[in-house]
Amino acid sequence: MTASSILIQFLNGLASASSLFLVAAGLSLIFGVTRIVNFAHGSLFMLGMYLAVALAPELGYWASVPLAALAVAAFGALVEALVLRRLYAAPELLQLLATFALVLVVKDFTLWAWGPDDILGPRAPGLSGAVTIAGRQFPEYDLFLIVFGPAVLAALWYLMTRTRWGTLVRAATQDRDMAAALGVNQKWLFTGVFALGALLAGLGGAVQIPREPATLFIDLQTISDAFVVVVVGGLGSIPGAFLAALLIAEIKSFCIGLGFSKITLVVEFIVMAAVLVLRPWGLLGRMPAQARGAGSVEPLLRLPSRGMVVGLGALALALALVPLVQSGYTLVLLTDVLLFALFAVSLHFIMGPGGLHSFGHAAYFGLGAYAAGLLVLKGGLPMEAALLAGPWFAALGALAFGWFCVRLSGVYLAMLTLAFAQIAWSVIFQWDQFTGGSNGLVGIWPAAWLASKSAYYYLTLTACLGGIALLWRVLYAPFGYAVRAGRDSPLRADAIGIDVRAVQWAAFTLAGLFAGLAGALFAFSKGSISPEALAVPRSVDGLVMVLLGGIQTLTGPVWGAVLFTWLQDAVARGIDYWRAVIGGVILLIVLAFPHGVTGFLRARFAP
């Protein structure tokens, strides 16, 4: 690398950092005050992009940027007032579910309004040329971005430290109960902060259009990036977000400059994992203030009543009889339902009793699926052996990733699990020769004796019900109690000789093993496997299943998996905009039953 190319890569990095900073600053602000992790923040960025692209031909580029940002801000305020405001008292995971439902709705709205194809934005009038720097061409617009990011940082700094509103926001970030006790009108403050955060996201999207096309995939890509930046910088710290955006954009830029463009997807997550292990609250972050009050009180774990055992047994029997009366599509759908139920129960195992909120559980589902597929295709193993061996590779992955994850808690743990899932996804997505890259693997079929739909259904039924029963049983064993002890009070657990991290690590690995089993069953049921098996949406599917059913109950995740898989199947076949419908249904359910469906039924009909 010559000195001039180093300089150009450095400037490229600075230009990319600006947009990244805008999104991350908005996310950080919103989290700081409302304690909501806004999964839909990438969607707000995407809206900003599409709106700017749509408005530019009519109004000109420079007018479209602020207008798009303002429109996104107005949308953000509306969402806060109509949806999130009702959920501030709900468990944080449910808030997350609501913001994810928004992701689905916004995605389909964008698809409906602007179509599925990528849209190229206009060049910025007046800045469409290039200047010569150190003998190389450098876009003028990128120079503008390099200045724009720090300018927004300065404006935010002024707003936060020199205005009354900023002081109130900082007060609420430090201690919102005290701010409320001192008479700060929380409603409008929260709406204002959410609108400002949305404005920043929309602005970040709008200024990006001369550099990259607007696509429907930008939302989840942006939210992953923004999570990384916010976590590396420290949740709630705007200078931290700026620093982290710079750091990550520069590292990415130099990776591309050095010809390692393939590892850019992985590298930011490696940086994040390293920062979280060394500085668990980010570069400029502080240990989060504890919310007052007892929080959500976890229920007792009672041994199931005789009626419950009989009921579940009858259900298993009924499932075993289905192939006698139904064939074809019903069995395929039920196979899906069963293996997603196992996936959801394995996620619930660490999320509920373990208190480890994983946003990346699909990693283990995908690792199990890919390991099983590769053992057949590359290892030449018979299908039965691959099915048995595959999940252990998922467990191995969980063992390696889990070692880092159990060192963190809360939102930081969630982000790290997401990061690891993203790393696993990137590796599989880019390793064309071995994993088939974006095409995935094909030709992974079950052995001849399992080839019929009903035979494979019986295999799945046995494996999934067995797995679910085993995971439930473990919760009643001393080990399961130790897992709950670590969640209820790490302090007390440590003081009575429980090695909380070791217990959580083991639980994480066990959950990975069973997610891997679900994944391996999935691979053979479809005959193929693609990187989508472990992408972010699959992890979120798992979260939705667990939260829909109710995290505080054992059987909840099963009902959640049934409901979600059936809904997805029924809606996806009949309606073009099925994501929006599912998103809408999730929003309605969240608003109507803030404790999950099972939790609601239990509260309503409990003796």
Add this chain to the structure above:
Amino acid sequence: MVLAVKELSKAYGGVQAVRKVSFSVDAGELLAMIGPNGAGKTTCFNMLNGQVESDAGTIEFEGRSLAGLAPRDIWRLGVGRTFQITATFGSMTVRENVQMALLSHHRRLWSLAALAARCHAGEADALLARVGMLEQAERPCAVLAYGDLKRVELAMALANRPRLLLMDEPTAGMAPRERNELMQLAAELARSGGIAVLFTEHDMDVVFTHAHRVIVLSGGELIAEGKPATVRADARVREVYLGSGHA
């Protein structure tokens, strides 16, 4: 000598929370650690059970150094602890809380086979009976009154048959009668089991009625030590508690 502390020190940033504190506790003895707020009592406790690392000084339990050990290791050696702000498992019943401690004591935490709710139930009930919580064994810990939680904590601390009991404000949040009952229980445990008990306490009636010996911390330093009556009469102690103008 069960516990011997020598020149224990800890600073947080520029604040010297504990400075060169030395004391010891004998088997069967009730030693009270008193001092005004911010005197360094809880910091001392947290160093004793391994939650906080000391800057300097030594802590020996039955002749063995506790330096660098985690709380769970120190518990295994035979040191029980109750917290100033109670810490119990809210999603478990009172009995299950004690069973949890017993499972750990009997090294069965990693068992996947047994039903935890049926392990050591008799032993748990015996401990609960001892602290007067047997009638409430089935109740979830999340709904207990504060004084009752303190007693559950004591039962848990006793689960591994400790030779040293560290009780940080054991009677806070209790009615006066309850306080005396609990301290009588602690005294009884110390006497019959030969347990060394170190406790902090704000209620001077409790201290002067039940403690065999008292040490006084102020500004992180040990300023007095001796029999309750001697300490009560100590001029420096009176100054610290009442202010020099009243002395």
